[in-house]
Amino acid sequence: MFNLYEKEDQFRLVTDSGSFIISEPVGWDKVNFVLKRDSSTHGVDFDYSDGSIQLSFTEVSGRQIILDEMKKKGTDAKIILQFGFIIGQTFIVDYEGDLDLNSPAKTTFNSVDCSVKRKTFDDKIETRYETPVTLTAVKTIDGSTMPVLNGIVLPLHSKSIIERYLLDKSYDASQHQIFSYPRDSNFDHNFYISPDFSASTTNEISDAGTNAFGIYKEEPVSTDKWDWNLKSNGNFSFDIKLNTRFHFYLTPSTFGASGRIRAWDYQWKLIRNRSGNITTYDIGARITGETNDRELDFYWSGSLNVNIDLQIGDKVYIFGRFGFDGDRNWRTESPEIWMNSTFIKIEGKTETAPTSANSYLIHESIDRIIKSITDNKGYLVSDFLGRPDLGYNAMGPGAKKAITNGYQIRNFSKEDRPVILSLKDAVESLNAMHCIGSCYEVDASGNSYMRIERFDYFYKDVEILRLNNTIQDYYEEVDLDSIFNEIEIGYSKYPEDDVTTLDEFNTKQTYITPIISYKKKLSQLSKLLTSGYSIELTRRKKFADTELDSWKYDEDNFAIALVQNGSAWVPEKDEAFLSVTGVISPETSYNLRLSPKRMLYAWAKLLNTGFVFKKSFELVKNTFFSKNGDLQTQFKASEQFNIGDPSKRVTLEKADVMLGEFDQFERIFAPVKITCKVSLSIEDVKLIKAAHQGRDTGGRNYGYITVKDNDGLLQSGYLTKLEYNPSSEMTTLVLRKKYANLGNQFDCSNYSNWTFSQFEAATGLSPEIEQCKFNDFN
16 A cells, blocks of 8 residues: 555544544545635635545554444444644644445455545535524524624714605696585684695605695694604705685575675795794795675785705695685585696705614624534634734724624614624625635644635735646646626615615626627625615614514615724714715715725726736726716825725726726736646645645745746746646646736836827837836826
């Protein structure tokens, strides 16, 4: 038997009775080792063949240990094979699998032969990747105890919302209302007219009344028949124009007797009722008259244009009044109204009182999910999401973010309506926002953890290994994984039906790229909502007279960008920006830094791989934006977390992007894959593996490998796949070709005074000019 490892403590059998060091099982040397990078997470996983492996356990490799366990429990015996290595005094598990003693398995006089099924930390995460986890639960999914997760009570400011009402209607003569009332025994000769609100085309002011078009004896204010009951504070403009016809008739008490009108008056009013304090605004002029007839018919028109401060709880009424005095000798009173034309336009920028929501910082949220689905056997490490108070050296660019849900924004109990989030939704949403990567590493104590960083963390500009060995079967091919002709980016959910939310910018956008010969779409839509309007509309449900049992955002999870106010966390508004335009009240905004255009910028360095042969003045063209594409922002010069926007340029959401501005046209890869075969020693394989698990002590973690091509020239690339046969030491390598910086081979400054028109008109330019940065030119 070929013994691959020199130390006996490389292999162990673990049973209920303990852990036993054994020799290498027969067949282990036939197992191919595979390193493979996940194209979506950028992390590299290490595996041993595919699926289960078939091994023979002899006397020196644990035959008797297995038989002893089987005598106790039969084929239900729980026996685990571990393979690993010693770092210091710690045994680091590299492979762990369950012995399958049922099928196929056999026992001979000198061995137990069976298959071994791998079980690892990352396998467990992958099988529970989509499992929803309650962040406040104190038990893991498997039932182990977890400490209480400390959240934060996040203050939520009011985002300004424009609320509108519009009624613009002309009526024909057939549309009128006639009523007949018996003579009032209390001598109340007043009638109150409610206009026809049913024809409104915009009605965004909460709460709206339900008064029907008609003529009534009850005075609206005293009977609380309001037209709007305010749920927000704001200064509202009222523009009202009314044109009416009014007819009135008295029916005499006896045929031929009097029953005549003496004096009358007619007027329309807008009234604000603030807890009994009445403010009246006349709509047009009050008209009066005297007559000696039993019948009256007249036309009236009036208007009002006024700004009124309204507060939560204020009630607003619009109504007309007709009053008269008669000779008291009539039986019935018959008023009739025509609303010939009605124009009522109301508009106000509104806010509500501050509230708060139970929330959880992003690092703690993901760490909690990992602990729950791994039964406390894993945790999160992330410089990108980490903070100094958690033991990290610095504040991570993605750390200032909280997670909550609609229920918590509405102040439901966190025990009854907790935040529930899966690792899939958390990681994929962060990926859409920031273009992240993840992998699995092992700490000094042998514990596994998940690392989450920006994608380029996993492609560092450092050489792991230079192979001067003879290369076989070398070839290059186009890396189609890097080429996209269409991009969809933003959020999978945002306010779509609410007219008040036309100002919303955290929605969805689509782009086409300069690629014309290959069709492939990159879709990155976050399931974590960041819409300021979704947050505000959900907050405002708290102020409803009767809170709804359910609301469309209740079960949605929200991400909220934060700043620190002393030791407290508060939502970020526009503090990080030099300028913000194209949006209502930037000073009350949420999540400006998480807009779809800035998400696109975060992907620029990765997308630039596919644009190597394109000119810097070619465009990534915006073909669609939902809601507000007019938002324009620019970070302050002092802003440190300007992901994908190193120049801190003015950014218009709906604008096209010139490739030269696309993260300054920086890139890591060429759109090429290298495949070759080479003979590697086990030490080389272990070095490559260690470097892709963050364990290399020589500063080569997540670097590249250099090989010689068919012409003997050195070519470097980042590992995509490695398959190693320990018997022959023949290794198949697939590398993602490293983009070659030109250094001093091409002097961009020679063209520093050129304009774009010169570039477009020029012929015979070297293709190398495309490797110059956009800001090298005018």
